[in-house]
Amino acid sequence: MKTDLYQGHDYYLMDELLSDEHKLIRDTARAWIKKEVSPIIEDYYERAEFPKQIVPGLASIGGFGPYIPQEYGGAGLDQISYGLIMQELERCDSGLRSTSSVQSSLVMYPIWKYGNEEQRKKYLPKLASGEFIGSFGLTEPDHGSNPGGMVTNFKDMGDHYLLNGAKMWISNAPFCDVAVVWAKNEEGRIWGLVVERGMEGFTTPETHGKLSLRASATGELVFDNVKVPKENLLPNKSGLGAPLGCLDSARYGIAWGAIGVALDCYDSALRYAKERTQFGKPIAAFQLQQKKLAEMITEITKAQLLTFRLGQLKNEGRATSAQISMAKRNNVDMALKIAREARQIHGAMGITNEYSIMRHMANLESVITYEGTHDIHLLITGFDITGVNAFK
Amino acid sequence: MKILVCISKAPDTTAKINFTDGNTKFDEAGVQYIVNPYDEWYALVRGIELKEANGGTVTTVTVGTAADDPIIRKALAIGADNAVRIDSEAKDAFFTAKQIAEYAKSEGFDLILTGKETINYNGSQVGAMIAELLDLPYVSLATDLQIAGSTATIKREAKGGKETVQVSTPLVLSASKGLAEQRIPNMRGIMAARTKPLNVVSPADVTPLTETVEYSLPPEKGGVKLIDPENMDELVSLLHNEAKVI
Ligand SMILES: Cc1cc2nc3c(=O)[nH]c(=O)nc-3n(C[C@H](O)[C@H](O)[C@H](O)COP(=O)(O)OP(=O)(O)OC[C@H]3O[C@@H](n4cnc5c(N)ncnc54)[C@H](O)[C@@H]3O)c2cc1C
Numbered sequence A: 001m002k003t004d005l006y007q008g009h010d011y012y013l014m015d016e017l018l019s020d021e022h023k024l025i026r027d028t029a030r031a032w033i034k035k036e037v038s039p040i041i042e043d044y045y046e047r048a049e050f051p052k053q054i055v056p057g058l059a060s061i062g063g064f065g066p067y068i069p070q071e072y073g074g075a076g077l078d079q080i081s082y083g084l085i086m087q088e089l090e091r092c093d094s095g096l097r098s099t100s101s102v103q104s105s106l107v108m109y110p111i112w113k114y115g116n117e118e119q120r121k122k123y124l125p126k127l128a129s130g131e132f133i134g135s136f137g138l139t140e141p142d143h144g145s146n147p148g149g150m151v152t153n154f155k156d157m158g159d160h161y162l163l164n165g166a167k168m169w170i171s172n173a174p175f176c177d178v179a180v181v182w183a184k185n186e187e188g189r190i191w192g193l194v195v196e197r198g199m200e201g202f203t204t205p206e207t208h209g210k211l212s213l214r215a216s217a218t219g220e221l222v223f224d225n226v227k228v229p230k231e232n233l234l235p236n237k238s239g240l241g242a243p244l245g246c247l248d249s250a251r252y253g254i255a256w257g258a259i260g261v262a263l264d265c266y267d268s269a270l271r272y273a274k275e276r277t278q279f280g281k282p283i284a285a286f287q288l289q290q291k292k293l294a295e296m297i298t299e300i301t302k303a304q305l306l307t308f309r310l311g312q313l314k315n316e317g318r319a320t321s322a323q324i325s326m327a328k329r330n331n332v333d334m335a336l337k338i339a340r341e342a343r344q345i346h347g348a349m350g351i352t353n354e355y356s357i358m359r360h361m362a363n364l365e366s367v368i369t370y371e372g373t374h375d376i377h378l379l380i381t382g383f384d385i386t387g388v389n390a391f392k
Numbered sequence B: 001m002k003i004l005v006c007i008s009k010a011p012d013t014t015a016k017i018n019f020t021d022g023n024t025k026f027d028e029a030g031v032q033y034i035v036n037p038y039d040e041w042y043a044l045v046r047g048i049e050l051k052e053a054n055g056g057t058v059t060t061v062t063v064g065t066a067a068d069d070p071i072i073r074k075a076l077a078i079g080a081d082n083a084v085r086i087d088s089e090a091k092d093a094f095f096t097a098k099q100i101a102e103y104a105k106s107e108g109f110d111l112i113l114t115g116k117e118t119i120n121y122n123g124s125q126v127g128a129m130i131a132e133l134l135d136l137p138y139v140s141l142a143t144d145l146q147i148a149g150s151t152a153t154i155k156r157e158a159k160g161g162k163e164t165v166q167v168s169t170p171l172v173l174s175a176s177k178g179l180a181e182q183r184i185p186n187m188r189g190i191m192a193a194r195t196k197p198l199n200v201v202s203p204a205d206v207t208p209l210t211e212t213v214e215y216s217l218p219p220e221k222g223g224v225k226l227i228d229p230e231n232m233d234e235l236v237s238l239l240h241n242e243a244k245v246i
Helices: A020-047 A054-061 A079-092 A094-114 A117-129 A241-275 A287-315 A320-347 A347-351 A359-365 A374-386 B037-055 B066-078 B093-104 B126-134 B188-195 B232-241
Strands: A134-139 A151-156 A160-173 A178-184 A190-196 A218-229 B002-006 B009-011 B033-035 B057-064 B082-087 B111-115 B137-149 B151-158 B162-166 B171-175 B198-201
Touching: A020 A054, A020 A079, A020 A094, A020 A359, A020 B066, A020 B188, A054 A094, A054 A117, A079 A094, A079 A241, A079 A287, A094 A117, A094 A134, A094 A160, A094 A178, A094 A190, A094 A241, A094 A359, A134 A160, A151 A178, A160 A178, A160 A190, A178 A218, A178 A241, A190 A218, A241 A287, A241 A320, A241 A359, A287 A320, A287 B037, A320 A347, A320 A359, A320 A374, A347 A359, B002 B037, B002 B126, B033 B037, B033 B066, B037 B057, B037 B066, B037 B111, B037 B137, B037 B171, B057 B066, B057 B093, B066 B082, B066 B198, B082 B093, B093 B126, B111 B126, B126 B137, B126 B171, B137 B162, B151 B171, B162 B198
Parallel strands: A134 A178, B002 B057, B002 B111, B057 B082, B082 B198, B111 B171, B137 B171
Antiparallel strands: A151 A160, A160 A218, A178 A190, B009 B033, B137 B151, B151 B162
C-alpha cells in the first residue's frame, strides 16, 4: 500500500470543543497507525489474518479500556477520548477497531461493572496491557437479533458450574485468552461467566470465508461440559440488560469509528478528485463530483456534531441506549454511503487495494450488521418514541 | 546529566500559508501547530535516550505564549521531565537565543540540544547564538551523539560525508535527521504529562536585532509538460529557451 496521506477534516471547527489532551490522544493514535498499521493492513486483510504483533502498540496508545480506572490498568480517560481513539482505529480498518471495541467494551467493561474486586484485579490489568485478549460470546447460531432466546446454559454442580452450548460470530475468538460468555442458569436467567482458554471442553474454531472484516479474527466458542469455577461468574448484574449494557458502550465506540471510515473515504476522494484530470480539468471541477464531495462533508459534519453531543451525555452518565442506537445506525449508514460514492470518484482505481475504500466498504457490511443490525436500531428508536414494541 | 532541549512550534505541513499586515505577519488563523520535527524527533528523543542510559533530567525550554502549551505537553508526554516556558512571543533568532541563554546560564546544563532548524523559518541560528552567549562549544548538524564521562563524540553531516568530532561537556548541539528515531507518545506518557511541572517564567528584557519587512510566497508551480522520449531536441530547446536552466 502506498503512503498513508490521511488528514482529518473539521468543517465546523469541532476541534475547538476538544481539550488539548483529547487532541494529543487522537493525534498519537493517528501517528501510531500511520507508522505501524497502515503499511501492513492491506496485506493482513488479504491474508484474512489479524496482525497480532501490533497488540502491545495498540495497548500503549490506549486501545484497550481507555476509560477503565487507572487502578485496574486502564487510563481513566473520558468517553470523548475513547471515541476519538475508536475513530482513529476505524479510520485505518474496522477490524482493528473491532478488536479494540471487543476488548474494551465487551470484555473489560463487564468485568469492571459487573465483576467483583478479585475479578477486576485478576483480569483487567492483563487485558489493558494486551497480555490477555478477550472475546464476548452473546450471539448463537439460532439467536442473533434475538439474544434473549439463547440456549447456552450452565448448571450449578455444587463446587462449580457446568457450561454447555455454542456461540457463533465471535470476534477475537480464535486466539482469545478469556471469553465473557452469556448463558442461562437453571431458572432461565442470563449471567456472564469468564471462561478461560485451557478449560476442558472449551474450543474456539475459526470462521473462514469472510469477505468482510478480514483483518479481524472471528470464530465460535464451543462449550462441551466445561467446568467453570464458581468465582468466574460475574456477580453484580444479570438478565439481558447486562450484555446490553456492554453493547451500549461498544455501539457508542462504533458511532465514532464510523466517522473515521467516512473521513478516510472523503479525504481520499477529495485528494483524488483534485488530482485526476479528465476532459482537460480535474474531476473535482465537475458539478457531479462536487455534489458528491459536498454531500459527504455535510453528512460527516452532522455525524460529528451528533456524536460529540452523545459523548458529552455519556460523560455525564445521561446517554440513553436509544440515543446510542440512533448514532450507531446513522453513522454506519452514513459511512457506508460515503464509501460507495468515494469509490465511484476513484473510478477503476477505486476497486484496487491501492486505496482503502473497497476494504472499508466491505468491512462496513459487518459493522452495519453486528452490535444490532440497521433494522434493529430503527426498531429501538421506534419503540422509544412510540412506546410500542415492534420486535415481536 | 542535566539536559536542556529547546522546543519550538512549527505549523503543520498541511497548513495553508497566508500573511497579514501588509505581508509582514504570518496569518495564524486556522493553523495547527506541531512540535518542530527536528526538535521533537531528534533533539528531544536523543536527550531522553541519554537520560535513560545515564540518569539525570531532561528539561524543555520554549520561548512562547500559552498557545504553545499543547506542544510542550506533547514533549512531556514523550518523556521530558519538566518544562519551562519563557512567556513571550519568539520575536527573532537573537531574541529567542538570548532568552534561553538568560534562563540557562545559572542552571548548569551539561548538554543543550536544539533542532538544526525550524521547518518554517529555517534560520539555523538559535543553537549557535545560545552557545556564543553562554561561551560554550557548538556542534551543528549532529547525526550521532555518544557521551562518555565528560567527553561527547559527535558525528556530523559534512558535504558529501561525515565528520567525527570530540568536545567536552557542557556544549550546545543542533540535531539533524538520524540523531534518534521518532518516538510516538504512549498513554502512560500522556497521563504522566498532566502532572509534570511546566514553569512559566517572565522574559528578560531583550531587544530583537531584526525586523521582518516582508514575506512572500514562492511562485505557483506551473503545469508539467510531457515530452516524447524520442523528441530530445524539443526537450533540450525547452530547457534552454523556456526553463532557462541549460
Ligand atoms: C464479523 C462479525 C463479528 C461479530 N462479532 C460478534 C461478537 O464478538 N460477539 C457476538 O456475540 N456477536 C458477534 N457478531 C454477531 C452479530 O452481533 C449478529 O450477526 C447480529 O446480531 C445479527 O444476528 P444474525 O446474524 O443472526 O442475523 P438475524 O438476527 O438472523 O437477522 C437477519 C435479518 O433479519 C432482520 N431482523 C431480525 N429480527 C428482526 C425483527 N424483529 N424485525 C425486523 N427485522 C428483523 C435483521 O435486521 C437482519 O437484516 C458478529 C458478527 C459479524 C458479522
